[in-house]
Amino acid sequence: MANLYDSREQQPPRSGLLLLQACILGLFCVFALRLWYLQVHKGEEYAEKAKENQLRQEPVFAPRGLVLDRGGTMVAVNEPAYALGLVREDVKSLDATLAEISRITGTPMDKLQDTYRRGRKRVKPFEPMLIVPDLDFEQVAAVEANHLRWPGLEIVVRSRRYYKFGHLLAHVLGYVGDASEDDLEKDSSLALGDYVGKNGLEQMLERRLRGTKGVRQMEVDATGRRLSESLIKKPKSGEDIVLSIDLGLQATIARQMEGKAGSVVAMDPDTGELLALVSAPSFDSNAFTAGLTPEQWKALRDDPMHPLQNRATQSVYPPGSVFKLVMAGAGFMANMLDPRETAFCQGSLALGNHVFRCWRRGGHGSVDLEQALVQSCDVYFYKLGMKLGVDRISEFAFAAGFGKPTGIDLPHEKGGNIPTREWKLKRFGQKWTKGEDLNFAIGQGYTQVSPLQVARYIAALINGGRLLKPNLIHGDPPVLQGRLPLTDAQRAIIKKDMVATVEDPRGTCRRVQTPGVTAGAKTGTAQVVRLTDELKAMPEDKIPYHMRDHAWMAGFAERGDRRVVVVAMVEHGLHGGSGAGPSVKTVFDYVFLGKGVGPVPEVPEAPDNNE
């Protein structure tokens, strides 16, 4: 054909034509060889596989890891539950089958259709779709009895989470629920109807707690009846977790907190392990497993007492006088505090045209650091605050771990707030004023801390200055997050003054004295509203509940090498000593005197399906 072309250049590229031929040849050779291999060489084998009448595989649920308390008592376990599975390839008539399911289980038809529609995309061929997650015994029997009339329906055994102490550990453990569309999108190993942790440790340790599903292989005949089955991959249950929580202590505190709102944290200062984390009021984790009705969910969410809120980690409050312990540290860090130096308190301090009052109208007279802490004198700290100024105070507060989350393994932790000049400018567009130094110094104003942050700080004061990550897993190595910028001597002074606050007859923490134990503490009240003169004149028990001050107490106790740090925050508890003191005392009594509520009653299981 060469004569057709104007010139050599007009010819199709020879290399290109060769390439096309090579492509054809390669295609032929590769596929011919592969076909030979599949159909002739291994044909017998495949024919056998095909004849073996069609093996089916379905997942075998793996139990979720158990959760135990530090003493080895199981707190979260699994119980068998029965779900109704639907194999859509086997169903003869979908609508009739759904109607039958609706008749047996009482589930409304539109809900079934909705589940089916959502599940259809999510199940693999011949895998049962969990159309009704929980059947009782009669329903199981009814399905089994009609098995032949309704091909494609089968009972799937799986395990359901059961929290043996319902309310007691709800804020620690959280709860599980059905995997949502969102979860399924994010995690390919999940299937419709799987449980996933939705809050608390269940959520944060999902990866460790969730097992790996196994695979069961079955032979079925053409109608979908099973001829035999075998496990080809064993399910692997999730990892068991041992909590740092002491169930007895947790229960004892919970009993003491009944009818109150607030939180109590008990921590081992040397390891950062939390021996108790109580947030009151609480809720029942088990309610979520079965799936809450929208009404139940609404009631929980809108409850004015906010039972779902973890008040130890997700609530932040002004620290009140507890902050004086931070002020002492800030003074030491700046080398501007001599503990022997006294200041004179006459009941108030004037700054400009504003009068800052001490809580004690008559004044404390001449006080040094120890007495200022023992009697919680405001004027002493006003003066210290003026001397230090906002920058030095906030610098130390940050170094002490305030103003950011502690990193505990619980979701949605709040970091609180430590004000700085820049923060105020950004937030309000105003400059920081001298008067605010004074408010800052006594823990009022913009400062917000969580009980857990306070516990970590107190622990650092007595454990050699180490800020440890609050830990809920027993035996995990302590995680060092920072060190207090204080010398041993300086920490010893603050510790000694806390002990004085408990032991001195004038001390605000007298009520937590415990025989044979060295205890130290500090009280605080956090203003909820600025009380009007009219309210101030009222007897305390007449002030409306929601206007009463919050009560704080933070402290520690030790005997030999047994030590515990406790922080109690009782909302609207009025005074640190009387409002939060009893909770702290409860912990000391349990840990050092063995006074507890005794064996903890388990909540009855959900009505069992097998009886």
Next chain:
Amino acid sequence: MSPIDRRLLFHVNWPLLGLTMLLFLCGVMNLYSASGFRLGEGMSVDSFYQKQLVWGLMGLCGMTCMTFFDYKHLRTAAWPLFWITVALLAAVPFAGKTIYGARRWLDLGFMSFQPSEMAKICILIIGARILSMEKERLGFLKLFCILAVGLVPAGMVILQPDLGSGLSILMLLGGLILYRGLTPRVFKTALVAIPSLLPLAWFGLHDYQKRRILSFLDPATDPLGAGYHIIQSEIAIGSGQFWGKGFLAGTQSQLRFLPEKHTDFAVAVFGEEWGFLGMMLLLTTFCVFLYQLMVIARDPRDLFGSYLAAGIFFYFFWQILINMGMVLGLMPVVGIPLPFISYGGSATLVNFCLIGLALNVSMRRFLFKQG
């Protein structure tokens, strides 16, 4: 529009036309077998083969239309076509219909179509136009310019997201570039660079795509998931053995074990029922079919025609390679149909039209250029 004279008819590449018809009829017959029962929802799919026949008839009309004009006009129309396609692709995010979570369709009122299909044809024409003007093998600069032209529509398609179509646009262009040839230096660089870029591409893949690749490497890791398709497909084909189980007797297919058996995995049904013998005949038919396209590329009237034919060659070659590779378990699962064998509406239409274009090139091979 030049009148069709007898000389034109005389030069038509009849073998290609015959092979196309043969493949298409094989496909319809196979679909009849593959759809002789119901799917899950009680939905009867008996009509698949009938629908495919209707699409085929429409395809024949399209194919005929594609032979009426002199293909040289495409050369003139290449750039305008390119910009129209880009404009349509750009319109998809705003005016497109969302189907299965991806916006790929434009609704024209009477029918909806995927601009990505049009983009493939358009790349073929523009690629043929640019490359047929290159006198030399491609150096670095030329290569980058041409790739840039292709990356515009390909990138837009990938963002729809339709990774499969986007990659096939790039592979089509890649085939054409290789057909033109690269300077040895560029060729060596590409040999080194492309494999080293693959790990990077891994991070751009969606989770499900990674799973497919991993399960392809070891189907046993996920026997219920992505590995299922591959295992079932191998069982279906392998169990056909040498002679096959006979028409309509494929148990794997009849017992609903094979997924997607009328679309992507249609050829597995064929393999089960016709065995090694049937598959070799089918493979040979495909190879001769490709050979005829090569012949058209070899003896055209001008270079533009040669490149058009080469482009059409690669369009079919990649699809055959990827689909059969997947069905035979040599490649990860990617949703690419087998030309003329898999059920598909617009794909069948496009396939026939491109064959029409190839015939167009072949029948005008003795017409001298006028002017």
